[in-house]
Amino acid sequence: MRSPGDLDCSRGRPPACSRRATWTLALSGSVAASALLAALALGMWLCPGARAGGDMLGEYTRLAQEQRTPAPLVPLLLPAILSGEKYTPVTLLTGARGIYELDFEHIADVNTSREHADALIVLQDLGSGSFASRRRELGISYTSSPTRVRGHSGLAVRGLFSPDRGLLWREDGRLYELATHTPRTISASRLRAVASGMQHLLGAYTAQLIAADGGAQEAEALLTDRMIDLNVTWDARCSLPGGEPPDRGAAASLGWLPLAGGAFSRSPFTVAGVPTGGPWTLALSGSASQAGGSVTLQASSMAGAESCAIGPLTLQLRRLPKLVKAT
Numbered sequence: 001m002r003s004p005g006d007l008d009c010s011r012g013r014p015p016a017c018s019r020r021a022t023w024t025l026a027l028s029g030s031v032a033a034s035a036l037l038a039a040l041a042l043g044m045w046l047c048p049g050a051r052a053g054g055d056m057l058g059e060y061t062r063l064a065q066e067q068r069t070p071a072p073l074v075p076l077l078l079p080a081i082l083s084g085e086k087y088t089p090v091t092l093l094t095g096a097r098g099i100y101e102l103d104f105e106h107i108a109d110v111n112t113s114r115e116h117a118d119a120l121i122v123l124q125d126l127g128s129g130s131f132a133s134r135r136r137e138l139g140i141s142y143t144s145s146p147t148r149v150r151g152h153s154g155l156a157v158r159g160l161f162s163p164d165r166g167l168l169w170r171e172d173g174r175l176y177e178l179a180t181h182t183p184r185t186i187s188a189s190r191l192r193a194v195a196s197g198m199q200h201l202l203g204a205y206t207a208q209l210i211a212a213d214g215g216a217q218e219a220e221a222l223l224t225d226r227m228i229d230l231n232v233t234w235d236a237r238c239s240l241p242g243g244e245p246p247d248r249g250a251a252a253s254l255g256w257l258p259l260a261g262g263a264f265s266r267s268p269f270t271v272a273g274v275p276t277g278g279p280w281t282l283a284l285s286g287s288a289s290q291a292g293g294s295v296t297l298q299a300s301s302m303a304g305a306e307s308c309a310i311g312p313l314t315l316q317l318r319r320l321p322k323l324v325k326a327t
Contacts, residue, residue, distance in 0.1 A: 059092040064204035065323040070172035077197035119185040126175040199224035207315035238308035278303030293317040
């Protein structure tokens with residue numbers, strides 16, 4: 001590993017890299033700091049715009065577009081303190097030899113002198129490294145014991161003079177590490193639950209359809225081994241007796257839906273509308289594979305004499321193209 005003074009964020013790295021190095025050093029002594037320092041030493045850097053405040057859909061989409069082999073493992077289920085858009089800034093770092101890192105953090109006492117991360121989980125793909133090499137990197141300040149992680153042989157890592165906790169295992173020919181330095185909010189059992197719930201990220205998809213009335217319907221999706229994450233937006237022409245028919249629209253984030261033989265569905269549920277309109281009832285179904293898929297949506301809304309309806313309309317999911325890093 002390089003020493004902190006050897007950190008180099010030049011040679012075409014995004015400008016955010018220098019800010020990340022400063023933040024890394026501020027966490028010196030934790031598993032997160034060791035992990036991030038090792039990541040920078042291996043040539044990892046921030047994807048543009050991926051600092052705290054990044055959303056899971058956006059960061060996972062960027063990772064999916066790299067079309068890595070093997071497909072990257074990602075967490076789907078997080079502890080409550082890290083769940084939801086408000087509490088889940090996600091940071092993605094990627095680098096050479098297929099390595100990547102995902103950080104999930106909750107910041108307490110924001111905009112005060114006491115601002116700090118009171119909940120943090122760091123997932124790293126460390127490439128083709130070994131348990132022995134990782135133990136050497138961590139040094140004598142950490143102890144480890146044999147364990148099983150996701151059905152694979154692994155190590156439970158613990159800091160001797162710090163609250164650091166971590167799990168280390170090999171899967172798909174890669175060395176993975178899942179760690180935290182906030183055991184009060186992320187317990188060992190919760191860390192294991194996050195590891196158990198991870199799936200391979202298989203692809204990112206988009207769809208768009210312009211209806212006969214000019215309304216635009218759009219969908220964004222992420223696909224894993226057994227789940228699909230879906231976001232949809234739609235516009236509909238409404239009717240209003242005795243008045244000019246307005247156009248209404250709404251958006252819905254469905255989260256992770258289970259796949260059954262590649263198919264998914266969501267029974268009708270309520271989606272909030274604009275303040276001047278009523279709520280929507282939305283139903284969805286479709287199918288997905290690595291090659292693509294489809295989403296069929298139907299939505300309706302009523303507010304007083306005004307009524308709006310659209311569908312059923314089918315949108316074709318197309319896989320987003322592979323990202324090519326600038327050299």
